[in-house]
Amino acid sequence: MDSFFKDLRSEFPILSKKIYGKDLVYLDNGATTQKPRRVVEKIESGYYYGNANIHRGVHYLSQRATEAHEAARERVRQFLHADSTSEIIFTRGTTESINLVAFSFGEAFCKEGDEIVVSVMEHHSNIVPWQMLCERKKMSLKVIPMNDRGEILLDEYQALLNPKVKLVAITHVSNVLGTVNPVKEMIALAHAAGIKVLVDGAQSAPHIRLDVKAMDADFLAFSGHKIYGPTGIGVLYGKAELLNQIPPYQGGGEMIDQVHFEKTTYNVLPYKFEAGTPDFIGSTALSEALDFVDEIGIERIEAYEKSLLEYATMELMKIDGMRIIGTAADKSAVLSFLLGDIHPFDVGTLLDHLGIAVRTGHHCAQPLIERLGIDGTVRASFAFYNTFEEVDVLVKALKRIQTMF
Amino acid sequence: MTINEIQDEIIEEFEVFDDWMDKYQLLIDIGNSLEPIDEQYKTPQFLIEGCQSRVWVHATLVDGKVILQAESDTVIVKGIVTLLLRVLSGCTPQQILDTDLYFIERIGLKDHLSPTRSNGLVSMVKQIRNYALAFKLTAQ
Numbered sequence: 001m002d003s004f005f006k007d008l009r010s011e012f013p014i015l016s017k018k019i020y021g022k023d024l025v026y027l028d029n030g031a032t033t034q035k036p037r038r039v040v041e042k043i044e045s046g047y048y049y050g051n052a053n054i055h056r057g058v059h060y061l062s063q064r065a066t067e068a069h070e071a072a073r074e075r076v077r078q079f080l081h082a083d084s085t086s087e088i089i090f091t092r093g094t095t096e097s098i099n100l101v102a103f104s105f106g107e108a109f110c111k112e113g114d115e116i117v118v119s120v121m122e123h124h125s126n127i128v129p130w131q132m133l134c135e136r137k138k139m140s141l142k143v144i145p146m147n148d149r150g151e152i153l154l155d156e157y158q159a160l161l162n163p164k165v166k167l168v169a170i171t172h173v174s175n176v177l178g179t180v181n182p183v184k185e186m187i188a189l190a191h192a193a194g195i196k197v198l199v200d201g202a203q204s205a206p207h208i209r210l211d212v213k214a215m216d217a218d219f220l221a222f223s224g225h226k227i228y229g230p231t232g233i234g235v236l237y238g239k240a241e242l243l244n245q246i247p248p249y250q251g252g253g254e255m256i257d258q259v260h261f262e263k264t265t266y267n268v269l270p271y272k273f274e275a276g277t278p279d280f281i282g283s284t285a286l287s288e289a290l291d292f293v294d295e296i297g298i299e300r301i302e303a304y305e306k307s308l309l310e311y312a313t314m315e316l317m318k319i320d321g322m323r324i325i326g327t328a329a330d331k332s333a334v335l336s337f338l339l340g341d342i343h344p345f346d347v348g349t350l351l352d353h354l355g356i357a358v359r360t361g362h363h364c365a366q367p368l369i370e371r372l373g374i375d376g377t378v379r380a381s382f383a384f385y386n387t388f389e390e391v392d393v394l395v396k397a398l399k400r401i402q403t404m405f
Numbered sequence: 406m407t408i409n410e411i412q413d414e415i416i417e418e419f420e421v422f423d424d425w426m427d428k429y430q431l432l433i434d435i436g437n438s439l440e441p442i443d444e445q446y447k448t449p450q451f452l453i454e455g456c457q458s459r460v461w462v463h464a465t466l467v468d469g470k471v472i473l474q475a476e477s478d479t480v481i482v483k484g485i486v487t488l489l490l491r492v493l494s495g496c497t498p499q500q501i502l503d504t505d506l507y508f509i510e511r512i513g514l515k516d517h518l519s520p521t522r523s524n525g526l527v528s529m530v531k532q533i534r535n536y537a538l539a540f541k542l543t544a545q
């Protein structure tokens with residue numbers, strides 16, 4: 001199994017490069033993944049041979065580009081196991097997807113005194129859009145607490161679900177703790193109370209099989225660049241019945257049916273939410289990335305990354321003074337830690353000079369870091385191209401760093 | 406010693422190491438030797454909040470010289486802070502305003518003073534210059 005994934009490394013040219021004279025060990029995949037050749041080649045050939053504006057040209061090239069873009073939409077539909085391509089909206093990424101829902105759902109369904117529920121482990125992108133909605137509509141934001149292991153407190157969650165709550169916005173996987181939240185169960189509880197749920201899939205899409213039908217999510221957002229695709233393209237899945245009831249987010253080309261100065265009517269789903277020329281090169285490259293992931297098999301990726309995470313956790317725990325931050329029973333490919341009392345910035349800076357790329361700090365989840373009562377963490381986040389040997393390099397580097405203070 | 410003589414001295418101290426980790430070891434040792442800032446200055450008023458680390462800096466004018474105190478919550482930043490104080494503390498406001506801090510680049514730590522690092526150091530240097538400017542204007 002190990003050698004199967006090792007062979008895939010050659011698809012990623014950067015992985016064989018040196019940084020400060022050391023072999024690069026890229027453990028910042030939670031921030032963004034590296035791109036395989038085939039994705040980059042897709043972008044290149046798209047611009048060289050497939051570039052024409054879509055949905056409007058009568059000419060051959062425009063037709064081809066439109067077909068490629070719509071085929072990408074179908075590809076995403078399959079990936080999410082959604083019912084229909086009309087439920088797949090291309091956005092710039094998770095953040096824009098969440099902002100879209102916060103605005104449009106908010107306009108249609110929220111009023112003064114209503115509530116939105118998020119969890120304490122949300123990334124800023126799944127906090128701030130809701131705060132903006134709350135400010136706009138004079139609503140309040142309620143927060144689901146967690147235990148010290150980094151697991152959602154389901155009883156407390158249930159207690160928050162009252163008739164004033166219009167939507168629950170919850171991350172599937174925590175970008176800091178790695179916790180895999182029981183979204184299916186949480187959605188069932190919310191639905192029983194008549195409440196809609198948005199799932200932030202940014203950290204789960206690259207690692208866990210997503211099935212919007214099985215989890216019964218009302219909305220789900222993810223980003224292309226975290227799943228081996230290009231930056232600047234992302235997805236919002238929404239149930240058609242809901243998307244039909246909420247107003248457009250932005251106005252412009254593509255999203256219209258008829259425009260008159262007296263009145264404009266809007267296009268059908270999903271185009272109603274895609275104002276302006278969409279990133280039709282990005283969508284086809286994302287489709288290529290999803291092909292790549294599916295050819296490997298998301299279950300196979302999940303199993304391998306799990307064994308990598310378990311090995312890394314076990315090896316790191318052997319280091320004196322090591323504190324693992326986030327010890328939930330169900331975790332995905334994220335490993336946050338503190339090396340004794342050494343500041344995460346110091347650890348990250350020294351790891352960098354040893355060729356190891358990690359993320360340090362609050363990881364754009366300041367409320368969570370505050371809840372944990374720390375200044376930040378060092379985070380190693382894995383992709384399927386990481387190896388057990390790289391974990392050994394990390395452990396050795398951490399031991400060396402420890403002697404320096 | 407002039408400001409530039411101090412800068413050259415620091416460059417020499419770092420030049421003997423070609424390995425990054427040795428340079429950082431020296432920086433960590435220097436950082437660990439920094440006297441903590443007076444508790445009364447370790448307050449939000451004197452805090453420069455970076456995304457990755459925090460720096461406190463305080464300046465007073467004594468006999469026409471700027472006396473600086475500073476601290477950081479990370480040892481590496483503390484090391485760089487110590488070097489900056491070694492160069493700048495005890496100078497006149499005008500000297501601080503005129504100084505080109507070339508030693509940072511020469512010892513290979515330029516990245517830490519890049520605006521994209523957000524570790525508080527860029528703002529700290531700016532803040533020290535602001536103090537110097539304020540002292541100069543008050544004196545005039």
